[in-house]
Amino acid sequence: MRPHPSESKVADIGRAVDGRRIVNETEGWMRGLIACRNNLSPATPLRGARITGVLHMTAQTAVLIETLSALGADLRWCSSNAFSTQDSVAAAVAKARSASIFAWKGQTPQEYWWCVKKACTWPGGKGPNLILDTGGDLTHLIHVGVDYEISYERTGAPPPHLLGLEPAEESAVILNMLRDQYLRNPAHWRELVQEVVGVCEQTSSGVHRLRQRESNGSLLFPAMSINDCITKSKIENIYGIKHSVLNGLLCALDVMLAGKTVLICGFGDVGMGCAMAMKAAGARCLVAETDPVRALMAGMEGYQVTTIETVLSEVDMFITATGDSGVIRMEHMLKMKKNAVVGNMGHFNREIDMESLRKYPGTKAIEVKPNVQRWTFQDGHSITLLAEGRLLNLICGTGNPSLVMSIAFTLQVLTQAHLWKNRNLAQTLPTVCVPPRKIDTQAALYHLPCIGAELTVSTNNPISSNEVL
Numbered sequence: 001m002r003p004h005p006s007e008s009k010v011a012d013i014g015r016a017v018d019g020r021r022i023v024n025e026t027e028g029w030m031r032g033l034i035a036c037r038n039n040l041s042p043a044t045p046l047r048g049a050r051i052t053g054v055l056h057m058t059a060q061t062a063v064l065i066e067t068l069s070a071l072g073a074d075l076r077w078c079s080s081n082a083f084s085t086q087d088s089v090a091a092a093v094a095k096a097r098s099a100s101i102f103a104w105k106g107q108t109p110q111e112y113w114w115c116v117k118k119a120c121t122w123p124g125g126k127g128p129n130l131i132l133d134t135g136g137d138l139t140h141l142i143h144v145g146v147d148y149e150i151s152y153e154r155t156g157a158p159p160p161h162l163l164g165l166e167p168a169e170e171s172a173v174i175l176n177m178l179r180d181q182y183l184r185n186p187a188h189w190r191e192l193v194q195e196v197v198g199v200c201e202q203t204s205s206g207v208h209r210l211r212q213r214e215s216n217g218s219l220l221f222p223a224m225s226i227n228d229c230i231t232k233s234k235i236e237n238i239y240g241i242k243h244s245v246l247n248g249l250l251c252a253l254d255v256m257l258a259g260k261t262v263l264i265c266g267f268g269d270v271g272m273g274c275a276m277a278m279k280a281a282g283a284r285c286l287v288a289e290t291d292p293v294r295a296l297m298a299g300m301e302g303y304q305v306t307t308i309e310t311v312l313s314e315v316d317m318f319i320t321a322t323g324d325s326g327v328i329r330m331e332h333m334l335k336m337k338k339n340a341v342v343g344n345m346g347h348f349n350r351e352i353d354m355e356s357l358r359k360y361p362g363t364k365a366i367e368v369k370p371n372v373q374r375w376t377f378q379d380g381h382s383i384t385l386l387a388e389g390r391l392l393n394l395i396c397g398t399g400n401p402s403l404v405m406s407i408a409f410t411l412q413v414l415t416q417a418h419l420w421k422n423r424n425l426a427q428t429l430p431t432v433c434v435p436p437r438k439i440d441t442q443a444a445l446y447h448l449p450c451i452g453a454e455l456t457v458s459t460n461n462p463i464s465s466n467e468v469l
């Protein structure tokens with residue numbers, strides 16, 4: 001049964017008409033995903049599957065949700081970032097009864113985690129069979145929920161490793177939530193895990209968290225790394241970012257990039273996309289890297305590879321794209337050029353040490369315009385901070401273009417259907433896998449017409465366009 005809009009929590013359901021207009025327009029740019037929907041929906045390959053999605057609640061995500069729904073899934077959804085929801089779009093999806101939506105723009109940490117919990121709890125208490133995660137927050141919640149129950153049963157206290165989680169404010173919220181749930185049903189998370197067939201993780205930071213669990217033997221269900229598909233890492237993460245980093249910067253600042261000195265911290269696929277955009281815009285682009293291989297690649301592309309400390313005083317714009325924390329710290333911000341721009345493209349909002357900046361004695365922030373703040377220090381010098389250290393392409397701009405999201409979301413749909421189809425295959429030890437190569441191939445095939453490409457078919461090794469599912 002399709003969920004009634006009253007089950008959702010969005011900013012204003014009255015904005016559904018505006019949201020629907022945006023979703024319809026976006027469908028026109030996601031022809032590959034729509035072709036996949038039209039091709040697979042008659043067979044409803046996701047019939048019977050309860051899916052929880054944790055992914056930025058944007059117009060492109062709405063097209064993904066409505067594709068999964070057309071394939072037969074029963075969906076609950078929340079955003080993977082407290083600030084990335086397009087409120088009218090969230091209203092449109094809830095109104096259309098395509099999914100129960102728990103998302104609005106500008107959530108407190110309590111609200112954010114409440115939404116994650118609601119999205120994985122069906123009326124009657126059941127959890128998801130399949131998870132579509134971005135950054136791994138839901139996967140993390142389920143795992144710490146299980147840890148909490150086991151520890152409480154054995155020792156009467158939460159596991160010590162939960163108490164030291166960062167950031168402290170979020171870990172307090174999670175602990176409270178787990179405590180409340182434990183009082184209502186002390187086996188809730190263990191029961192929920194029994195029915196999880198697997199998770200498809202969208203982004204590199206989430207895959208990193210999954211691989212940590214895999215290596216220490218604590219992973220509780222199979223995981224698919226969408227990020228490791230070629231059409232994701234080498235197309236969305238490079239060319240999508242190349243487009244959206246510029247879009248975000250220009251929406252925020254309307255600044256001339258030619259002639260500026262820009263430091264990109266991290267030369268993974270996302271950092272590479274940022275560097276390509278800066279170079280193409282005429283900026284002088286520098287790169288900071290911790291991995292010797294990626295540093296060498298950056299050098300081979302003609303970027304000066306350096307450290308943030310070496311070039312602090314000459315850089316006009318700093319962009320982080322590492323997935324790491326504390327990449328730009330107080331000691332750096334204090335010595336930057338006057339009004340240097342500081343922004344983040346990585347998934348977590350801890351690449352720039354915002355906590356220390358907020359607490360630093362004598363600092364003052366004023367809002368120059370939405371998502372652009374000027375922070376002034378006691379000595380009078382100042383920096384310009386974008387989106388309070390959150391993903392600048394999504395918060396200041398409109399995120400990656402619909403075409404590349406269509407490719408990544410087609411991978412998601414095909415991988416969810418693959419997991420559901422093979423749900424009864426026993427896995428002795430859950431692992432993190434890359435989806436089968438034929439899923440990559442199929443996602444590419446759906447999108448070749450979108451760029452007017454014609455494929456050469458080898459007579460020795462033909463590709464069948466019907467080979468998946």
Ligand SMILES: NC(=O)c1ccc[n+]([C@@H]2O[C@H](COP(=O)([O-])OP(=O)(O)OC[C@H]3O[C@@H](n4cnc5c(N)ncnc54)[C@H](O)[C@@H]3O)[C@@H](O)[C@H]2O)c1
Nearest residue numbers: 203204205266268269270289290291294322323324346347
């Ligand atoms: N903004 C978006 O739309 C978007 C899209 C996809 C991925 N992401 C996120 O962007 C981040 C980067 O993604 P990726 O796919 O390039 O990851 P990646 O792991 O391939 O690359 C990260 C790079 O940063 C380097 N690095 C790590 N710590 C560093 C430090 N302290 N200083 C300098 N370099 C450092 C690593 O060596 C690595 O080469 C992740 O958090 C990912 O989730 C954002």
